Amino acid sequence: MAWGSGVLAGLALVVAVLYGLRFAAREEKGPVAAAVKTGSTGLLALALAGQGGGGWFWLVPLGLALGALGDLCLALKGERAFLAGVGAFGLGHLAYAGGFLLRSGERGFDGVSPGEALALAGLVGLLVSTEVWLAPRTGALRGPVRGYVALIGLMGVAAVLLPAVQGQGVLRSGAALFILSDLMLAVQIFVVRDPVVRRGLALALWPAYWAGQALIGWGALAFWGAATG
Numbered sequence: 001m002a003w004g005s006g007v008l009a010g011l012a013l014v015v016a017v018l019y020g021l022r023f024a025a026r027e028e029k030g031p032v033a034a035a036v037k038t039g040s041t042g043l044l045a046l047a048l049a050g051q052g053g054g055g056w057f058w059l060v061p062l063g064l065a066l067g068a069l070g071d072l073c074l075a076l077k078g079e080r081a082f083l084a085g086v087g088a089f090g091l092g093h094l095a096y097a098g099g100f101l102l103r104s105g106e107r108g109f110d111g112v113s114p115g116e117a118l119a120l121a122g123l124v125g126l127l128v129s130t131e132v133w134l135a136p137r138t139g140a141l142r143g144p145v146r147g148y149v150a151l152i153g154l155m156g157v158a159a160v161l162l163p164a165v166q167g168q169g170v171l172r173s174g175a176a177l178f179i180l181s182d183l184m185l186a187v188q189i190f191v192v193r194d195p196v197v198r199r200g201l202a203l204a205l206w207p208a209y210w211a212g213q214a215l216i217g218w219g220a221l222a223f224w225g226a227a228t229g
Helices: 003-022 030-049 055-075 079-107 114-133 139-160 168-191 195-225
Strands: none
Touching: 003 030, 003 195, 030 055, 030 195, 055 079, 055 195, 079 139, 079 168, 079 195, 114 139, 114 168, 139 168, 168 195
16 A cells, blocks of 8 residues: 555544544534544545556445445434435445456456355345344335345345455455444434443444445455456
């Protein structure tokens, strides 16, 4: 990673820690929290955009930038802001999935191992289960939430199908943490009402989310940069 990009990534980590310590558990975020939250992922997007990975690499910093936009929207109040955030994150997952699949095609898919088949089955089971515990609780937002679930599922499938080359494990870890953070966010917003549990989920999902985004960026550098062969 170039020196300038390394500085941006380090600053992104500092801002992410600040958000986690000062703002993550607050029910009402406010404009300062929104700016800090957006900056933590926006700086990651800038750090990665300066790497010039070539080919379809641009889809990864695009996914990070869309995540930053989603962070901003979800930090604001109101149904329109929430829907805009869901849309931004959904497009981010689509960008990641497209980047993973297109680069995997260039590197050469290497089939599905028994462990990967089990992971795919577990992912599909999780997605289907949302029709039982999540969709009935989303009211008028059921359609957008279902669409989002499908997009994050596509990203998860694309991560499982990554060929066994440099960066695979880091990308998969990032995708798994991202999915975990979305799961906790869904439970916090639509399922749990106890304020203590909600606060605990908010504190847990932030590091999972931000680390997931950072690992996707880090893994992409290796996955695009590793020599074919």
